[in-house]
Amino acid sequence: MKHIIILGDGMADWPIKALNNKTLLQAANTPYMDKLAQMGRSGRLMTVAEGFHPGSEVANMSVLGYNLPKVYEGRGPLEAASIGVELQPGEMALRCNTICLEGENIKNHSAGHITTEEADVLVKHLQEQLGDDRVHFYTGVQYRHLLVIKGGDKRIDCTPPHDVPLKPFRPLMVKPMPEAVNIMDPEGQADLTPQETADLLNDLIMRSQEILKNHPINQQRIAEGKDPANSIWPWSPGYRPQMERLSDKFPQLKRGAVISAVDLINGIGYYAGLRRLTVEGATGLYDTNYENKVAAALEALKTDDFVYLHIEASDEAGHEGNIPLKLITIENLDSRAVGPIYEAVKDWDEPVAIAVLPDHPTPCELRTHTSEPIPFLIWYPGIEPDEVQTFDEVAACNGSYGLLKGDEFMNEFMQR
DSSP states (O other): OEEEEEEETTBBOOOBGGGTTBOHHHHSOOHHHHHHHHHSEEEEEEOSOTTOOOOHHHHHHHHTTOOHHHHOOOHHHHHHHHTTOOOOTTEEEEEEEEEEEETTEEEESSTTTOOHHHHHHHHHHHHHHHOOSSEEEEEEETTEEEEEEETOOSOEEOOOGGGOTTSBSGGGSOEEOOTTSOOOOOTTSOSSOHHHHHHHHHHHHHHHHHHHTTOHHHHHHHHTTOOOOOEEEEEEEEOOOOOOOHHHHOTTOOSEEEEOSOHHHHHHHHHHTOEEOOOTTOOSSTTOOHHHHHHHHHHHHHHOSEEEEEEOHHHHHHHHTOHHHHHHHHHHHIIIIIHHHHHHHTTOSSOEEEEEEOSSBOOTTTTSOOOSOEEEEEEOTTOOOOSOOSOSTTGGGGOTTOEEETTHHHHHHHTO
């Protein structure tokens, strides 16, 4: 049996008063997800291990069955792998957003969803102005970039910028972690102290603001009524992780693929031993090319045992607090991804198991991630269905899988 996970990033939400206290999954028109819930079995999954921030790297690694306390090294190293940066011993990688500041406040975490082409010019300029033997900037995708600090100490407190829209930035700058926090010593990776590392990063943040504010790219964006990328914001530090390949844990998974517009997810796939499939028109936003992603997934399933199809759009809509847009992204996932994949594989000679789930909630009301359990469904030909009739946060509470955590979801999904 082949397996595909269709993950709608941030798709889960809270009850919304304007929708008669329904969640967006409850309110959305999702005939295919509901159909699979009726024909399959449902449950809930804790994707955020105790003591971890509800980031997408944490949640997606949990979905894939990884033991977070053993392998987690932050988002930066995963994104490094995705863009081809091989971290060496002693190198600390951080995700480095280009963000928009308005006065003293963080206006948004994405610089108004700056394009990769614009951001590449800015990141290369930052490397020319700020880079040296210790500091290196690398271009990623859109607003998501990479900062590598040689000898940096990961025992620092960095705030994810998407968690703090409209908040003053200065109180949120990098701080050394209190000594009481139980973070393992870098064991020779660092030659800077946590305080020295924090001071270096904060200096880079402030200097970037001077360098970026009058750059022609930003002046052009302002003239066009767009948000400028007028600061960097580094966060989620770590060293090269020690992750086992999925094929080592699941021998039946000899070959697999990941499809995502997000470097973070592709980095997880790299360490998990999945091949990365690049899809033309994949943006990570509501306008992503669903059809090309589905075509790539179906083509991969012809030769591979496992496909991880990640679609980011709902998460970005949640971060914007845009209820109508998030509703559209959920319905697009259903009609343009789940439906076509089910219709294509339901009669294949070799059966295909389908799982549909988000990684974490991104409530529009809060505009950031939360750690509540998420709903999931599993369907494959011949599965004995439970009594759940719709796919949403409330219905999943009655699913026969109950509440799973750790690697229980992946073990259950892959045992067929």
